[in-house]
Amino acid sequence: MAFHEVRFPVNIALGATGGPERRTEIVALGSGHEERNTRWAASRRRYNAGYGVRTLDEIHEVIAFFEARRGRLHGFRWKDHADWKSCPPSATPAPLDQALGVGDGATATFALVKRYASGGVSELRAIAKPVAGSVRVAVDGAEQAEGSDVAVDTAAGTVTFQPGREPANGAVVTAGFAFDVPVRFDTDHLAINLAAFSAGDIPDIPIVEIRL
Template sequence: MTFYNAKLPGSISQGSEFAPVSLVDIARGPTGHDQRRSRRSRRLRRCNIGKNIRTVDDVYDILSFFEVMDGPAHSFAIQNLIDYKTCKPSGTVTALDAAIGIGDGVNLAFQLKKQYKVTKVDASVIAVDRTIYLPVLGTVLVAVDGVLKTEAVDYIIDYATGALTFIAGHEPADTKAVTAGFAFNEKVRFDTNDLGHVMEFFRVGSVPSIPLVEVPFDA
């Protein structure tokens, strides 16, 4: 169905529940050893933001959004305040946060990514890429070989796909690292066909459960 690049009204704040979900099949053999096979190349997130709803106006805004999205039929954007930028939540985004490619003197097109990293006991680093499709306008910083570049002069960003395209004549030179930092949203849909709501008392209402699930970008 349709993706609407509109953010769910209200804030994703204290009390929100988020969970990255993997699909791993685990079979245990007679010796006790596990055989594990992932059925998905990336984790998709689930969340529940029902605890954010405090007033009847909040309830009305959510119900209006639910109506427009036809329940789970259409997808939209949210921001997970625990994981919404290329650095830690308390950090400041820099152009060196994430490696997104290596120049070859010809290629103009790159895709925005974020890395999750674990340092092993031997000090080597394991990094996993997450493709980012919905960078936040005005937050993207890009560098080539550590030198900060200028949007609309050196490159352009498609804020609906996360595609970074260097302008002809500004393509990264051979072996030069292309890095970026930015804030981003996630593409989700409602994970329910009904949205029960409660009138608590004067001007106070609640929606006990608002389950959302991240969807693949091409879905």
């Protein structure tokens, strides 16, 4: 299998449903108390793109995309319109949005991450598929120039400082960015409904996040 660096049609994804999923085991004790244990270290996103399909042209677009990915075989990019930036949806990504790490004078590569915080608790999410041209990096608040100071790998979700530009010991590395979710189809069959001459729908197009 492979990952195709192509995004699912954004106009169709806009009408999709879905979001994060976790796997929690709950055991009820004789006392009435519970024991809860999580089986997954990180959440996984699931979506249904069927709600975004409204026209025959969009059905054709989905069929072409599905065939090119060979059903569940190859992964692809997905824009989650509810969560696709290092900042709130109404804001513009800025170089101070997310802390990536602290320099030691030698480390050159840092992975992109996003933190979700509430009530004094935070959860860290690895960002594997940043959007090209959207990544802004800073060291101790000073923005770095892409190319001359730092290189961005949009296929791996990392930023690498050029030789001689590695962050100094104790320097805080931050970044802002837009990103996609790496996903695949969760079906090998599309059930297409041609209810009208010029319209139709695909009620169920399940899509699931993949680990890279």
